Amino acid sequence: MMADGQTRTSRRKQKKASKKPLWKKIIFITLITLVAIGIGVGSLFTYYIVTAPEIDASKLDTPFSSKFYDMDGEMFADLGTKQRSKVEYDDLPDVLIDAVTATEDARFFEHPGIDIWRIGGAVVANITNGFGSEGASTITQQVVEKSFLSPEKKVSLKVQEMWLALQLEQDYSKKRILEMYLNKIFYGNRAYGVKKAAELYFGKTDLDELTLPEAAILAGLPQRPSAYNPFKNPELMKERMDTVLQLMVKHGKISEEEAKEARQVKIASLLTDDKPDSSSYQAFLQQVEREVKQKVDGADIYTDGLKIYTTIDTDAQTHVDFLLSKKEDNPINYADPVVDPDSEEGEKLDMQAGVTVLDTKTGAIRAIGGARDGLENRGYNRAIQMQRQPGSTFKPIMDYGPAIENMQWSTYHQLNDDGPYDIAGTDKQIETWANTYFGWVSARYALEQSLNVPAVKTFDEVGRENAKAFAEKLGISFGDSDIALTDAIGGNIGTNPLEVAGAFRTFANGGIYNEPYAVTKVEFPESGKTVNLKPEPEAVIADSTAYMITDMLKDVVTQGTGTGANIPGLPLAGKTGTTTRPGVDGSPDAWFSGYSTNYTISIWTGYDNNDIGLKGSETKVPLSLFKHIMSELSKDQETPDFTKPDSVVEVAVEKGSRPAKLPSDYTPDSKIVTELFVKGTEPSKTSERFEQLDPVKDLEATFDSDSATIQVEWDYETEQDISFEVSARVGDGQKQKLSSTEETAMEISNVEPGTKYDIEVVAINDKTKANKSEPATATVKVPEDLEDDEEIEDEEDDEDEDKKGNIPAVGSLRARQTGASIDVSWQYNGPPAQYEVVVSRDGTQIKTQTVATKGIVIEGDGVQSGGSYTITVIPIGQNGASKGDEGEAKSTKVTISDSDETVSNDGNDDDDNSDDE
Structure with a gap:
């Protein structure tokens, strides 16, 4: 019985245990998890600490210099070894110590190397805003990080930093650590350490002479030494100084009255007059710094002892610097300095310039010119920092490039340059720069001559979003700006030579783009880590688009607006650009961007104040700069021409056809142009404009014995404006043009007895002058048994004594321009005569000729466009009593124009009756 009871009791206990509450299980599991996490985190942190580097005393005092290598792997700069002076703690005045600690680490003299309170605040901020959003580094930690660790934001590095900071505080005094910090910090303008900074900015070598405002400036600079550069950005530095003063008041270092008095000081009054000297390669090194800062988290090229491999061509950089210098032997004719209208003093x-030189094949930056006469360290770099309107350099990017890419336009595509273009919703217009409008032109011509109206029409047809998307593929940044109609001609968003060079290089490189780059890789010597920075290339536009734009831009350089950049024998493409600004006399910006298969160069010139304009030849300075740079870079190396891809075809088209048509067999050579088409879009229809005319019909040539003349007659039926060219071969002589006439008959007088005349008549379209018919021919022989002159004279005297000496004037006198010649014809009804033709230009007689035919063609050097010609015809009797007698002179006038159109004048007693035909 007892056994049974024990068994039941045991079972009850087991049942009770199995019914333990769920919350107890959750707590139990959570505790186990937390213990496991704690053990894991502790193990991980222990690993971080164990693998932390040892404290090396030799690395504590001096920042590592970064070394820079050129495109050939040769070192060309060593930053960090210059502009440094060491200071000891006893040399530091209290005002500087207070300013630095209040700004960087208010509890520096109390904490053991890490500040628990700051860490707590930073943890909250990092949880809220993401890791790395707020730092908690003490001065001690900053010394450790700059001496032993990589600047990357990683948990492992932060743990090692705190661990080493605790160790450092065990080995060194607070005074020694602050001394290390102030000797290590970079203050901008190549100054390392607070002593060199005080000398550079204030001209003070004794730190005890520092005032409160000066100490506040030095304490504030290290956070952003370039942005707070007091020489360049005094207003921004003033704000930073005020922040430092507020912190000093907050932490009890100074009174509010002292801070208020310090704020009254002008930054400029504190600074030395000796600004930092410009340094070779500074413009290029600015781009290096930007790329390293953007792509290598936390790295500092001035303090981290990096090995930085760059793309610089030192020879190219030296030549660019020379052309931007103020040396007497500089061949560039810059504009003279002008007074700044915004300056009270x-x-x-100076006229300024920004230059970027790229390797066309890779996008590597070979040289950068950031300012005239060199660039002060970290100064304003116009090649990479500037944002100025690009003018017409944007036309390939915003207009014609997108049109070819999206709509497969050909280089022949016709556009009407027909007058000012109204900007919708405004009372403004886009006008031409050329003071004239050209009517229907090809896209090639419109780009070559930089015509505004065709560009805007192209932009409108492409669509703004398509244009923007195309430009962005080429690296153009619009930021927060809305795209506007004026972007079609570069009159809205701002850009700089680096960005434009990258875009133009895409055209030069067959549509392949990668961001222009100055750094190929960065090495961290201490860790052995290498970071590759070379960007990957990408095909962003069709190779057909790239080549067709390039081919059009080649014409810009050889016969368009960019001829000043042309280098004979070197295949080049490029585009000019100038801007206008209301109220500004001249162009605030002048650009030229161009390329060969080896180099791409973009250049801006102007004044930093864009209310000052360049005038006349001053706007040509970018072309001159380009020519000198490209000539220097291209000498002693082969520069092949651009290669046409299979996606593009060359097609001969008939000039003036809309849409493009193939020339016919009768299209004159002067009316045929060769243009580029995207393969598969070339024209297939043949023009009918220059079709061959039908020949004349029923041509007859007969000899009239009564008048001793040859009478030529023919028939022709057409609704077109047709004239007839009559020629003759006399005997075995050469064929000679006799006359042109609108009539279907002609008389040839003064013929030779016993001679055969081969007559030829050709129909010609009066409008085109190229549509001709096959010649119709007829032959007639003049009899040999003509009566001699005396018999004829006697016969005439007998028949009509009253006609003695009676020579009438010519009738229907007409002079017509036919191309570059004047075609004169007339009628005559009287005794046999020859005709004296007198030609005068603008009142001066230039030619006299006697002919036997009723027409003459005047051509040669005497016929000039724009001239006003008077043609006078005098009949002179040949036989009988009329021999030698002169009839009344008749005249007509004609003015020669550049047009191919035929203009005729009917003369009547010196009165001019003109007809445009």
């Missing part, structure tokens, strides 16, 4: 501004 009448400060003068």
